[in-house]
Amino acid sequence: MNDMTNPLLDFSGLPRFASVRAEHIEPAADRLIAEGRATIERLASQDAVPTWESFVEPLDDANERLARMWTQASHLNNVVNTPELRDAYNAALPKVTQYFSEQGQDQRLHAGFKALRAAKDFDSWPRARRRHVDNELRDFRLGGAELPPPQKERFREIQEELARLGAKFSENVLDATNAYALYITDASELSGLPEDVRQAAKEAAAKDGREGWKLTLHMPCYLPVMQYADSPSLRERMYRANVTRASAESLDGKAEWNNDPHVVRILELRAEAAKLLGYPTFADRSLATKMAATPAEALAFLDDLARRARPFAQRDMVELRQFAKQELGMAEVFAWDVSYASEKLRQKRYAFSEQEVKEYFTEDEVLAGMFRVVKAIYGLDVKAAQAELYRDDARFFEITDSSGQRVGQFYMDLYAREGKRGGAWMDDAINRRRLGKRVQTPVAFLTCNFPAPVNGRPALFTHRDVSTLFHEFGHGLHQLLTQVDELGVSGINGVEWDAVELPSQFMENFCWEWEVVAPMTKQVDTGARIPRELFDKMLAAKNFQSGMGFVRQLEFALFDMRLHAQAGAQTPQSVLALLDEVRAQVAVFEVPAFNRFPNQFSHIFAGGYAAGYYSYKWAEVLSSDAYGAFEESGVLNPETGARFRREVLACGGSRPALESFVAFRGRKPQIDALLRHNGMTATA
Numbered sequence: 001m002n003d004m005t006n007p008l009l010d011f012s013g014l015p016r017f018a019s020v021r022a023e024h025i026e027p028a029a030d031r032l033i034a035e036g037r038a039t040i041e042r043l044a045s046q047d048a049v050p051t052w053e054s055f056v057e058p059l060d061d062a063n064e065r066l067a068r069m070w071t072q073a074s075h076l077n078n079v080v081n082t083p084e085l086r087d088a089y090n091a092a093l094p095k096v097t098q099y100f101s102e103q104g105q106d107q108r109l110h111a112g113f114k115a116l117r118a119a120k121d122f123d124s125w126p127r128a129r130r131r132h133v134d135n136e137l138r139d140f141r142l143g144g145a146e147l148p149p150p151q152k153e154r155f156r157e158i159q160e161e162l163a164r165l166g167a168k169f170s171e172n173v174l175d176a177t178n179a180y181a182l183y184i185t186d187a188s189e190l191s192g193l194p195e196d197v198r199q200a201a202k203e204a205a206a207k208d209g210r211e212g213w214k215l216t217l218h219m220p221c222y223l224p225v226m227q228y229a230d231s232p233s234l235r236e237r238m239y240r241a242n243v244t245r246a247s248a249e250s251l252d253g254k255a256e257w258n259n260d261p262h263v264v265r266i267l268e269l270r271a272e273a274a275k276l277l278g279y280p281t282f283a284d285r286s287l288a289t290k291m292a293a294t295p296a297e298a299l300a301f302l303d304d305l306a307r308r309a310r311p312f313a314q315r316d317m318v319e320l321r322q323f324a325k326q327e328l329g330m331a332e333v334f335a336w337d338v339s340y341a342s343e344k345l346r347q348k349r350y351a352f353s354e355q356e357v358k359e360y361f362t363e364d365e366v367l368a369g370m371f372r373v374v375k376a377i378y379g380l381d382v383k384a385a386q387a388e389l390y391r392d393d394a395r396f397f398e399i400t401d402s403s404g405q406r407v408g409q410f411y412m413d414l415y416a417r418e419g420k421r422g423g424a425w426m427d428d429a430i431n432r433r434r435l436g437k438r439v440q441t442p443v444a445f446l447t448c449n450f451p452a453p454v455n456g457r458p459a460l461f462t463h464r465d466v467s468t469l470f471h472e473f474g475h476g477l478h479q480l481l482t483q484v485d486e487l488g489v490s491g492i493n494g495v496e497w498d499a500v501e502l503p504s505q506f507m508e509n510f511c512w513e514w515e516v517v518a519p520m521t522k523q524v525d526t527g528a529r530i531p532r533e534l535f536d537k538m539l540a541a542k543n544f545q546s547g548m549g550f551v552r553q554l555e556f557a558l559f560d561m562r563l564h565a566q567a568g569a570q571t572p573q574s575v576l577a578l579l580d581e582v583r584a585q586v587a588v589f590e591v592p593a594f595n596r597f598p599n600q601f602s603h604i605f606a607g608g609y610a611a612g613y614y615s616y617k618w619a620e621v622l623s624s625d626a627y628g629a630f631e632e633s634g635v636l637n638p639e640t641g642a643r644f645r646r647e648v649l650a651c652g653g654s655r656p657a658l659e660s661f662v663a664f665r666g667r668k669p670q671i672d673a674l675l676r677h678n679g680m681t682a683t684a
């Protein structure tokens with residue numbers, strides 16, 4: 001096979017999905033990695049002082065080709081997985097990862113970026129170029145590139161040990177989760193459980209060669225048990241098993257799954273690595289790449305939200321206790337009763353049929369309604385367009401401006417199926433970039449997992465599905481409406497981690513506007529619009545127990561930030577003591593002493609959310625407050641839309657997210673709109 005016949009090496013236009021095969025992946029990766037390395041060697045041996053044109057552009061060219069090829073391979077691996085594709089993808093993955101990570105350690109590239117930064121006229125460079133160089137230098141520094149040799153070696157050791165410990169932490173949680181089974185032989189113990197959950201439990205028991213039903217801690221079983229099982233003792237047993245996973249309190253787990261020593265060691269190593277880089281704590285280090293400036297700022301933000309939200313959470317809890325006492329005969333509501341009693345209260349107050357709602361949200365009307373929002377606020381047209389597809393039921397669209405000029409294009413792959421990764425996401429296929437006189441317009445992948453059409457009827461979406469679609473389309477618009485000319489900071493590239501969800505969560509708000517929702521519904525059999533009364537019920541249910549949900553998130557976020565913002569060695573006891581303090585500040589019901597939540601908190605001990613969990617709420621504040629401007633001017637107001645597009649979407653990562661926000665809103669973010677959108681206002 002040569003370059004001419006490998007479609008993954010054709011960069012003249014859109015991906016050639018009709019001809020890409022598994023066997024194209026590894027040779028294309030090998031070829032592009034070799035070219036990239038040759039480029040880096042050439043750049044490193046240049047005698048002349050590097051300039052943007054002689055240094056960044058060739059490096060971007062080489063890396064972009066590999067990234068464009070690789071995003072196609074990843075996309076296919078994610079959405080039309082076959083054993084051949086998976087093998088080919090996994091064979092190339094370590095090589096691609098290695099190629100990019102060695103650049104982060106390359107002294108010569110580091111020196112090149114330092115030379116660019118020192119250029120006499122640097123301050124007069126375009127904003128996007130300056131930002132890109134500064135980001136690169138920051139990432140070199142955070143990767144340990146500026147440390148003297150012995151510390152550099154120690155820093156590398158720490159990173160390796162942290163990677164191992166993080167993997168071990170989540171393995172322990174997984175093993176403890178998988179190992180637990182509760183076999184029930186008396187059907188009366190399962191009273192209240194939905195039929196499909198019982199059926200699955202029965203099949204699981206039969207698979208183990210047992211009579212009766214097998215209950216597990218996997219979410220499709222655990223959640224319905226906590227929500228629906230009438231037996232308090234069954235709920236208590238399951239709750240206890242769940243919250244003691246991977247801890248010494250576990251009655252069923254193995255001692256080697258205990259995450260206590262890993263928690264302590266991870267905190268110790270993170271603190272040491274942060275110190276090596278010159279930060280007082282790991283929290284300070286974590287915020288170096290985020291919009292929040294200091295741990296104190298993030299904590300003040302969380303404390304403020306907690307102060308405002310807690311009265312509403314307390315009110316939710318009082319209501320729940322009253323209801324449980326009067327209607328369910330429960331003298332007390334324990335931690336394992338909260339979901340159960342809440343579900344009963346929700347049904348009583350806000351019952352409506354999900355199935356009924358679903359029949360109004362038919363695919364074509366939903367898409368047309370979503371595109372009408374884009375037309376109304378940005379003046380842009382979205383139309384189906386031609387492209388090679390990897391499946392007949394994937395779709396392709398083009399966005400054009402009022403003069404018919406192409407702004408961007410995107411693939412949309414909506415249906416769940418075998419061989420497709422679960423969830424919903426946006427990925428970049430091609431990034432906007434100026435190449436001489438020509439502008440390369442951006443292309444995105446939007447992927448969801450909604451039910452496919454059946455029996456000749458159109459696909460029907462739940463309201464949650466619709467909201468998910470708007471969310472991903474919001475990410476897509478961030479990628480597609482960028483006006484930035486430089487690859488490294490165009491679209492979502494270079495956007496601070498805690499600001500990435502602004503454009504996506506922003507779009508979700510439109511799904512709760514009558515003037516947007518009504519016209520995008522069409523009952524699948526009758527063609528009728530959704531009745532206002534049903535929509536009002538959905539709106540009322542939206543904020544059910546929002547106060548309680550809010551303080552729960554704040555508990556996690558405060559615990560995470562305070563844990564990483566303190567100096568000094570930790571013990572399992574001190575970690576729990578801190579969690580108790582946080583709970584005393586925000587929680588609205590008692591948690592039993594055996595609860596070992598930190599031992600399962602994979603987000604911060606095994607994922608990327610360490611000293612970053614606050615960003616869920618942070619981004620919600622940004623998106624709610626941004627949407628507040630639309631509420632003030634009329635939600636489909638084109639002037640507000642143009643301003644949002646110009647100051648937020650178009651700027652991508654070319655300037656700090658806070659600057660973009662202030663330029664749009666005329667002031668710094670405020671939390672009021674988020675509280676209002678959650679029904680938490682003084683008059684509510």
Ligand code: ZN
Pocket residue numbers: 471475501504
């Ligand atoms: Zn998102």
